[in-house]
Amino acid sequence: MYVAAKGGEAAIDNAHRLLAEIRRGDPVVPELSVAQIREQMSLLVDRVMTEGSLHDPDLAALALKQARGDVVEAVFLVRAYRTTLPHFGASEPVDTGAMTVSRRVSATFKDLPGGQVLGPTFDYTHRLVDFALTEGSIPEPAEEAEPGPDAGHCPRVTDILGQAGLLEPSPPEAGAPVGDLTREPVDYPADRAVRLQALARGDEGFVLALGYSTQRGYGRTHPFVGEIRFGTVALEFVPEELGFPVPLGEVPLTECQMLNQFRGSGEVPPQFTRGYGLVFGQGERKAMAMALVDRSLRAAELGEAVGAPAQDQEFVLAHCDSLQATGFVEHLKLPHYVDFQAELELVRRLRAEHEAAHAEPGEPLREAAE
Amino acid sequence: MALRPGFRDPVHDAQAVFRAAMEALSRPGFVRALPTDLAPPEPLTAELAALALALCDADTPIWLDAPLARSAEVAAYLRFHAGAPITATPESAAFALIVDAAACPAFTAFAQGTPDYPDGSATLILALDHLTEEDGLAFTGPGINGRVRFDAGPLPADWSARLAANHALFPCGLDILLTAPGRMTGLPRSARVLEPAEA
């Protein structure tokens, strides 16, 4: 007698056990510690925190360990955990102008107050595999440049340009509550704060490709990197009952201010406009791509023609989230027997009708409808 | 002044009251039980308190009718147990609690929703003296198997006309929960009051 396959609890439990076994790998090889991941896979940890919308390096490292290094899966774990955390409120806006910078480069000015700080970057490494790392080594300590007279004072390039009116001013602090797309559904058209939140959480690969597309003519924005800075900023919170800001600690951030040529309009003289990117930890690629897409999404606001994918906020916002994307793509592996059966029946019927219409008299019907 | 207690079991009491409200709106006009052991400050009724605690929070401004608004204890009770802001302007309320139903303000005083977002309208929760399945106005619409009748009061003299006007706004319009001691029914905007000739 026919017995249908059953997806019983035992099968699920055993699949989970097998997964745990494979996650551990060969037990002869020492197990990774969460601290090792946090310290030695730090860029990966930063990415998981950024896309997971939660700053907690140990949790992100643990999620990466549990996810066997799958970034999207680790982001998923962090986000699902984040949902269960109580929401106390929003911090004060961080002042990136007061950042303690580890790295700060501008592509628009050769020198500027605070100087260019190369910092920890792959930029000028030759991508030669370093076989010495196979054995592990203690790196030699880096020498630091003699601090210049203005070290420690790094005004943002955008503030310097803004003084001369060459750059659009930062929008004034409206005092209105900032939208939170984890707490309310996106209502189109979404304002810039919500768009930036979506881009910061967005999948790095997707945002990168969209940013790239703007450079190739799909919504060109004439970008210059005004500045990229990476370092730590102080985080403050105003508890309702105290009414004054209380320091919560420091958080490492990467900020990118992109400057874009703008011809001006009837009311506004020609000036530079800006695109903005901000991520947890060190994540220049994401911050830069985010800034490009942010500027593209401002096309309508700035009176530019809207046509390219990166200028279309419904397209970008509805598809940039890796969890939504992976969930819906991967759900195709769930059973669809019922829908497929419905389509099968239709295709068979249409084929039968097609055969009947085209059959030569006397030719037997092949594969008539069952 | 000591604050009266809220739900004894916040999780399961709220669930039970929500289910009663859900059934009330999905079976309009069908009078059902709304058991609650709350003892809120006067003149807030136990039924209004139960529905407010089950459905309202910081995201849902509550408007109180005149007798309720006169009691500082009522506002304090709702603020503490539901965490809901109390609003003096009916058009900004998500929920309106009304104990003097005969003096219920015109429906147009409350948010009606918009054609794009008809869900933006207010829900009125009325405390009545009586609510029975015999006699009264007849209704038809989604959730009603054929037609349904119930009698309730005291209500404004133009109650039937108000309900007809409210239904005419569909998909906009108010949703109404009617309570009496231990019982409730619902009249969502989708319910159409039948003319005497039709009934």
Added chain:
Amino acid sequence: MSAPLPEQGYNFAYLDEGTKRMIRRAILKAIAIPGYQVPFASREMPMPYGWGTGGVQVTAAVLGRSDVLKVIDQGADDTTNAVSIRRFFGRTAGVATTTRTTEATVIQTRHRIPETPLREGQILVYQVPIPEPLRFLEPRETETRQLHALAEYGLIHVKLYEDIARHGHIATTYAYPVEVAGRYVMDPSPTPKFDNPKMDDCPALQLFGAGREKRIYAVPPYTRVRSLDFEDHPFRVQRFDRPCALCGAEGVYLDEVVLDDRGGRMFVCSDTDHCEGRRAEGFTGEQAA
């Protein structure tokens, strides 16, 4: 079935009370405006989008201690995702679960409506991937919202009629659009159109949750649900030209099972509870031992 002990450290049915209240309010609005998609702040659940996060959130918001929960996927209680979701609620809510349609008070489903007619007091929760019936005709939310506001549904009729022109039939076989209570056009989720007539004038409350798309909608009991069609091409459901091979049922939806690679096929009930119930009553089909 006995109820296992609930998981420690989580609220009843996983969601916090604030989230439940938000979802509950959306459900009440959805019931008051049948077929209208209410936006809600869908949470990130511990299962992937596309796996029923919307249905799970709706179920979590309505579920109470005394409920009896049934979960089906493709009509079956024993498909892996149905087992997984049933277990999730068994663990986080400790509610009783069942495979019997008649015993359940809340039924969460993906892609089917049970064959056993539903009764008053039951709640059917659908998992919905794309709630917008106009989405594949108009991808923009700003546009589709306007079309619903104006009850402008010409586009969808044109699409169905194009099918007729090309194929001689309406070629939509599942997620077949319906008009609810004479107003909103609604996506019934990817159920086969075979199930559409069960939605009409149904005594049970039907709730629809779309987690990724952040929408909840509803059909109250005893509500007119009309499948869109044309006078010269009335709505028709699929017909199977044979009964279930196990229980002999006719007029039910069947799964096609491939038996070998030489064209061997058999057709069995998609609704496993219905099939088992019939066999327990002594009905048999040609393949039953």
